[in-house]
Amino acid sequence: MRPIKGYDKPFLSALLREMLLIRRFEEKAGQMYGLKKIGGFCHLYNGQEAVCSGAAAGMQRGLDRLLTGYRDHGHAISLGLDPKTLMAELYGKATGCSKGKGGSMHMFDYAKGMWGGNGIVGGQIPLATGSAFAQKSQKDGGATIVFFGDGAIHQGAFHEAMNLAATWKLPVVFVCENNQYGMGSAVDRVSSVTDLYVKGQAYNIPSKMVDGMDVIAVYEEVKAAMDTARTKFEPSFLEIKTYRYKGHSMSDPAKYRTKEETEAFLAQDPILLLKGRMEEAKLLTEDQYKDLDRELKDLVMGCVEFAEASPEPGYEEIYTDIYV
Amino acid sequence: MAIITMREALRQALDEEMTRETGVVILGEEVAQYDGAYKVTKGLLEKYGPDRVIDTPITELGFTGLAVGAAFAGMRPVVEWMTFQFGLLAIDQLIHNAVKYRSMSGGQFKCPMVVRGPNGPAEFLGGQHSQSFASYFVHVPGFKVVAPSTPYDAKGLLKSAIRDDNPVIFLESEMNYGHKGEVPEGEYLIEIGKADLKREGNDVTLVSFSKPVAMCLQAAEELAKEGIQAEVVDLRSLVPLDEELVYASVRKTNRAVVVDEAWPKASVGSWIQAKIMQDCFDDLDAPVEFVASEDVPMPYNHTLELEVQPTVAKIVAAAKRALYRS
Numbered sequence A: 001m002r003p004i005k006g007y008d009k010p011f012l013s014a015l016l017r018e019m020l021l022i023r024r025f026e027e028k029a030g031q032m033y034g035l036k037k038i039g040g041f042c043h044l045y046n047g048q049e050a051v052c053s054g055a056a057a058g059m060q061r062g063l064d065r066l067l068t069g070y071r072d073h074g075h076a077i078s079l080g081l082d083p084k085t086l087m088a089e090l091y092g093k094a095t096g097c098s099k100g101k102g103g104s105m106h107m108f109d110y111a112k113g114m115w116g117g118n119g120i121v122g123g124q125i126p127l128a129t130g131s132a133f134a135q136k137s138q139k140d141g142g143a144t145i146v147f148f149g150d151g152a153i154h155q156g157a158f159h160e161a162m163n164l165a166a167t168w169k170l171p172v173v174f175v176c177e178n179n180q181y182g183m184g185s186a187v188d189r190v191s192s193v194t195d196l197y198v199k200g201q202a203y204n205i206p207s208k209m210v211d212g213m214d215v216i217a218v219y220e221e222v223k224a225a226m227d228t229a230r231t232k233f234e235p236s237f238l239e240i241k242t243y244r245y246k247g248h249s250m251s252d253p254a255k256y257r258t259k260e261e262t263e264a265f266l267a268q269d270p271i272l273l274l275k276g277r278m279e280e281a282k283l284l285t286e287d288q289y290k291d292l293d294r295e296l297k298d299l300v301m302g303c304v305e306f307a308e309a310s311p312e313p314g315y316e317e318i319y320t321d322i323y324v
Numbered sequence B: 001m002a003i004i005t006m007r008e009a010l011r012q013a014l015d016e017e018m019t020r021e022t023g024v025v026i027l028g029e030e031v032a033q034y035d036g037a038y039k040v041t042k043g044l045l046e047k048y049g050p051d052r053v054i055d056t057p058i059t060e061l062g063f064t065g066l067a068v069g070a071a072f073a074g075m076r077p078v079v080e081w082m083t084f085q086f087g088l089l090a091i092d093q094l095i096h097n098a099v100k101y102r103s104m105s106g107g108q109f110k111c112p113m114v115v116r117g118p119n120g121p122a123e124f125l126g127g128q129h130s131q132s133f134a135s136y137f138v139h140v141p142g143f144k145v146v147a148p149s150t151p152y153d154a155k156g157l158l159k160s161a162i163r164d165d166n167p168v169i170f171l172e173s174e175m176n177y178g179h180k181g182e183v184p185e186g187e188y189l190i191e192i193g194k195a196d197l198k199r200e201g202n203d204v205t206l207v208s209f210s211k212p213v214a215m216c217l218q219a220a221e222e223l224a225k226e227g228i229q230a231e232v233v234d235l236r237s238l239v240p241l242d243e244e245l246v247y248a249s250v251r252k253t254n255r256a257v258v259v260d261e262a263w264p265k266a267s268v269g270s271w272i273q274a275k276i277m278q279d280c281f282d283d284l285d286a287p288v289e290f291v292a293s294e295d296v297p298m299p300y301n302h303t304l305e306l307e308v309q310p311t312v313a314k315i316v317a318a319a320k321r322a323l324y325r326s
């Protein structure tokens, strides 16, 4: 665990709040899915919150862009999308962040740099590289960060994009969120190497493994990588080790892992780890945490109310937003 | 008017648009130092430099996807696929990203890019290098698809394609790069979505696009010798489709032959054949004829490879069938 000493209370409190908001949002989404208010594929982020929250804290808002896969609710919240519009999107309502046309896997806010969730494993990686290509060409001063899973790293898209980014020196940070499973496949069942960060060496891209349960470690490494991208046009690759507490999607009871394994990772809950360290440093009390939790539970309940009360998109919407 | 080749017309379009807007960049295999596999980008590297005329590694998915991302960010990339067969490795990036981000985001993204290169049968190339993929793109909502047959159309349409805010698939033909035609000196644009009457006639309408348009014109010459006046409609653009001009011609001639060099099943040609049949039913005096390639992988043998494709003789015969004169 990295020391939290150098960080002030507002910074740490904001991280804690955001991670807990994501957790409560996902729990509520799962609940509403169970009530059949939400359908289709819905991939929850529980357990991985430190990755998107730490990373987003290391980005420069308004300059940098983010892309990820279908497990995208957390990234959207971290980039400042209103969780009301995310819940409405899950409900397919007109007030959703993608007007009800995207759904769980496709949360977008172009202006906020949220270039969305992609449903094709690895499909977002070349796009992010192109975003970085444009940032360099247009000299806009920004960089792009792209997230993908341990399953995606075997796609040609990853390898082709890494080679292009390194050859052309593009301001992009590649982040493999290694939650140790691609659906039901443990990493060692589908990969000849289990330390995935070594794959960056093939492209001469500086690469590191980062503890994804430690939000401070994620923040520090992503910030350094994004600063390098922005100032030196050098790509980096981070393998961030994490764990998903829920099944792959709502239909997966995750029978392929042992109870002991899941419990070991529950003991490293990134939210509780930060909470504990803040309490130790006298930056937080149990009561304050309970108040925060109550506030966030109310907030996500408000998201549900907003989504329920929102209108469905009209049928006339079907032919809009296809051609410019 | 100057008489220039198809490749020169395309090069002029690229050159003019690169001068006009700095966001226009060319990406592809061998497009810069080598001047392009078919020399379409000749001289552009010297003029615009390596930041705008960019040799890529052989990584179609990678550089096509990169171009989509750059287009989302406001650039106007022109991707050259050495040929459309190799583009199949990248088709996911176009279908799922170039096209879908706009609708999935509720209209927040646009993708002003062009993907161009040779499509369709060529010669002596065997099964993996000689086939038309037009229908693959026409099938997907969100692309514009353009397929010119003359240098004049190619230049005006490529300039429009580069200025278009949608992803435009620009189908060229390997066999046509050396074809010559008149191209005016000054700047001009051709609107995407407008077909062109390449020959007027009252007896039968021949509808086609890209390379087989020239065969339709030859067939029309042959038919004229027998007193049959064929009208030739060059679609130029497949999406949007100029139904108005096609239907107006069919309403005049009451007979139609659709010619497509692709395989027949679920092809652009079969779709247009069905549309005419449905929408002009009361005006037709005969079923709409369809001349396509045979439903087989392209053989290498030259006699066979020519015979499996549409030919002038096949088009003439189809026109006569439509006129009940066979």
Ligand SMILES: Cc1ncc(C[n+]2csc(CCOP(=O)(O)OP(=O)(O)O)c2C)c(N)n1
Pocket: A071, A119, A120, A121, A148, A149, A150, A151, A152, A153, A179, A181, A182, A183, A248
């Ligand atoms: C190209 C492609 N192949 C297969 C799938 C089906 N699929 C969806 S998620 C997934 C597992 C991906 O695992 P990983 O990359 O580790 O991401 P995680 O779900 O763990 O976040 C698979 C196989 C898909 N969406 N896209």
Ligand SMILES: [Mg+2]
Pocket: A149, A150, A151, A177, A178, A179, A180, A181, A182, A183
């Ligand atoms: Mg995984």
